[in-house]
Amino acid sequence: MTKWHPDAGLLRRPVYISLADQFSAAIKSGRLAANEKLPAHRDLAYDLKLSIQTISKAYDILARRGLVSGEVGRGTYVKPSGPPFQSPYMAEGQADVIDLSIVTPVCTPLQFERMKAALHRLGDTIAPASVLSFRPNTIFPRHNDAAAGWLATMGINVSPQYVLLTNGCASAFTVALMTAVGPGAILAAEEVCYHVIRPLADYLGIRVRAIATDADGMLPDALDEACDREQIRAITLQPNLANPTAVLMTEGRRQALADVARKHDVAIIEVDVFGPLLSDRPRPIAALAPERTLYVTGFSKVIMPGLRIGYVIAPDHLAATIANRQLMANWMATPVMAEIATLWLVDGTMDTLLKWQRETLRVRNRIVAKCFEGLAYRAHPEGLHVWLPLSPDHDEVAFASQARARGVAVAPSTPFCLSGAPVGAVRVSVGATEEENLRAGLDVLASLLRAAPDLNVLSL
Template identity: 30%
Template sequence: MQKATHEPEWNPTRLREDRPPYLALLQLLQDDIENGTLQAGVRLPPHRKLAAQLGIGISTVTKAYRTAGQMGLIGGRSGQGTFVLSPRDRSSPAETGDDVNLGFNLSPRIGQREAIREIMADLGNDPVLDDLFAHSSIEAQRAHRQTIATWLTRPGFAPGSDDIVLTNGAQHGIDLALNLLAAPGAPILVEELTYVGFKALAATRQFPLVPVGMDEEGITPEALETALIASGAKVLYCMPTLQSPTARTMGRERREAIARLARKHDIRIIEDDVYSFLASQELPPIASLCPERTIHLSSFSKLLGLGFRLGAAVVPAALRDQAQIAVRATAWTTSALLTEIVARLLETGRFQQLADTMRLESAARVEMFRSIFADFADLPDGNVMGYHTWLPLPSTSAAQDLYYTARNQGLLLTPPGAAAVPSVEEAGIRICLGGDADRGSIQSALHRLRRIIDTPAEQFLTYA
């Protein structure tokens, strides 16, 4: 550590008011270090002095200092105080090995790219390739839609080719559904911890989000009815299978109750069902229970990979023409090449083989997680397992402490608060078990995460 300087001290006078004091102080400290206002070796004010100066609690200062220390920005020297660290004195993830990303929800590698390469090799020698780049390919996708409709079929849910609107992935499908169902600026009902991609899209479109309380299966009918009456909202966005971030799955009775409420209160539903292919049991889509008021979304990227931007929306008959116009207006069309690849994977049975393998691989990874964190209460139901899961923690602050400590130790997690609707506590962290990392690497990362949780914060950094 560089030689400490006792002057000047850091003397902030005001915190941002748009976030909790702890986070505002942490952000200010981080910003001033990064922009050079706080140089290495500068002593920080004692906790009590800074608390009085800013009009906040001593515990708030302590928490911000502790988190900054876990991030490697500051350090304590016995009897002297707390000081800004120089870059060379800061802890580095490299000291503990390569970064492991448990925060980005990518499908595990199970042979998808090899299967796609085989299809593309065949296409390279097929005259149909030229047609896929022609304007006429838009009409040619009718046959592809039928193939996809057959794949989506399950007991009680049998969409036809005319019901299918192809999209450039599920995110495009969500945007399409909002265009069709929600008036500009209208409130949207969502799970109190919701998909981060939906939060981002709603923010850009200025849709206020109305949180709906959840239990171990997801949103509860009682909380939904209370929220929709209080807010007047007419659109619900939800993920009934392997909800992100919590990995919760609604049972049949819960889905039926949600459908009854939709009819009773005349609301529309955007059903984000991108993980349903991972379900180990046949669960009816909400769209099968109230098809006239539900847009059902699926995606091939959740199996084939993030860069494979193709999805399907099952759209009620009354909205189909409007949906096709909206696709033309926003993207003109979807990729005929990607659609042809999916159709061939489906027709040859290769897609089903990959899906079956993905279920087994995901189940193995979740079981590994459940074994390492077996003593934690309220882990997600082990009957439906995908490649993300939920680690419950006592509070949002505990999740934030874990996030920064893990990051400093070379483990990347989903930032706490990313999924929470304003005023909702996010007492946990989504743990992603996929990506290019093999099973052994994931297991090692989970054991490291468990050691971090079991180690008191004071053992990572001690302040004077």
């Protein structure tokens, strides 16, 4: 129960609007803080001598105003205002800028030609159901079989009927979040994490708690303490080359986090968008704690951006729920994209393109090592991005602005920080541009880091 309480003497007709206005003013002034729980409908109705229906109508207005979130049985909470959503990358490419801000696999005419060939082939071979049926169960059994085979190479052993196809990893993560957490509940995430987590959770009415990390990812002790303080419903983790920090979590850390989750009966959402790139990787958390882990992977970050097919696997007790969430949110994955993914999984194209990507990234990360020699940074020889901490005398915004002034775009840390406060680092993509431009852009960043900061350039 919150310390602030509405004043019955200030209510005017219509009462539910007047009551909502009192709550709105209290939230905006800070008297009701972010994540505070509002009084239960019945309790507030008793205190103010109003009907429960009036309280419900007032709370509905607050929800429509975007000030609160919740559901029956869990309570109603003040939504965090949080920092405004910021995209970490350039919205549109510019010919005069070397774009190292957006994380994308290396794409050349090879990928484009393979996609064109697949589309031509589908013109002669696609099944009628893939374009004429509304029933996912009619379309996807063959695709599920191919997906299960691919997932086995990721360390996930699953029966085909439990594979859910989605329109990419973002869609898969959304339905996983809707399944494992739900409105009003709490999601734990690393304090620096994928920039979509906060705004998506806010939109779904989910509260987010930032958990401290070290060089190996989320700290199990910090998670344990957070679970002791309040009822955390789920944690989300990206153990393979986390975006943006490029952390590759050890199997020991994965096991320790799984043990904490098991102790507190917390679900785990494991997002493995970069895992396929790694020729040698620890077992997925889903293999260590299959009874509570929802596993997400796909192809747009490791093969090509336009191959928007994702896979999500849920524990048996959540399988029906996540399938229903997918039906509500998206109905089903786009069958034509599923056809292409399955075709490539079966004929070996997917494996060929993946191996090509790994080899290309090894070359590019050797360029990183040469350009950044002597500098502190985190990367992986088969990774798509670099996490570049700045020295204390380099302001993050000024550094990104100086880089842009010299024709190089990078992603500052602020959009990735759950607190909204920058941590003094930038994310650098190694796949978004040609090799020659990559080398030139990295040289610019290295020279800026090695020089005294120019304090006259302060904004992008």
